Amino acid sequence: MGRSPCCEKAHTNKGAWTKEEDDRLVAYIREHGEGCWRSLPKAAGLLRCGKSCRLRWINYLRPDLKRGNFSHDEDELIVKLHSLLGNKWSVIARSLPGRTDNEIKNHWNTHIRRKLLSRGIDPATHHPIQAPPSDFAASFVKEEVKHQKEGVLRQDEETSATAPCEHYRCPDLNLELCMSPPPFHQQLPVNNGVLDYRAIEMK
DNA sequence: AACCCTAGCAACCGCCTGGGA
DNA sequence: TTCCCAGGCGGTTGCTAGGGT
Numbered sequence: 001m002g003r004s005p006c007c008e009k010a011h012t013n014k015g016a017w018t019k020e021e022d023d024r025l026v027a028y029i030r031e032h033g034e035g036c037w038r039s040l041p042k043a044a045g046l047l048r049c050g051k052s053c054r055l056r057w058i059n060y061l062r063p064d065l066k067r068g069n070f071s072h073d074e075d076e077l078i079v080k081l082h083s084l085l086g087n088k089w090s091v092i093a094r095s096l097p098g099r100t101d102n103e104i105k106n107h108w109n110t111h112i113r114r115k116l117l118s119r120g121i122d123p124a125t126h127h128p129i130q131a132p133p134s135d136f137a138a139s140f141v142k143e144e145v146k147h148q149k150e151g152v153l154r155q156d157e158e159t160s161a162t163a164p165c166e167h168y169r170c171p172d173l174n175l176e177l178c179m180s181p182p183p184f185h186q187q188l189p190v191n192n193g194v195l196d197y198r199a200i201e202m203k
Numbered sequence: 204a205a206c207c208c209t210a211g212c213a214a215c216c217g218c219c220t221g222g223g224a
Numbered sequence: 225t226t227c228c229c230a231g232g233c234g235g236t237t238g239c240t241a242g243g244g245t
Contacts, residue, residue: 050231051232
């Protein structure tokens, strides 16, 4: 027997919120404040799960939210904090006023993660990728070809595209399997075996 | 013009944690 | 000490818009 659901699912709406639902939720919270999410839907006349209300408010309706693109500084800060904290999105979000954990998580997964991969950095460990599996290598090459097609390679990437990171070597495990380092787009600044993000330009 | 693919984002799900009884 | 409940969190899914073929 599993955990009982947080609310009576049979009588709750799911999916995208309507304007009317948003208005109801905002009006209720303005009048009564946040808290007691479980009882809020009923009190506000919403056919929604309390969790759903909380999420909608926190991620979308809160008046102090900063919508729009992430700035260069925000990107940098996210990468730095992620290297220290890992996937602690809520903790990272506290350092970015107006941004939510969900927003940061999405931004990481769709933008930053890919950006790091294209630079030959493992987004999970923040270390240079030493021996990418073949499928990764294939996707990397694909990405590279795409960039070249689009002609979007930045000058700094172009000038350093062929320069591998000299601080890292393939582990001495099996020469048969050992692959050459990935074609880093830029010289990776490393300090005590950890990437120095202050020296990496995020765009 | 129609179809397919991909990226981006909102929302959901299930687990974890802390506090109160 | 144990159990229950509500809130919080991270991972994942599903929808939609836009671009490419």
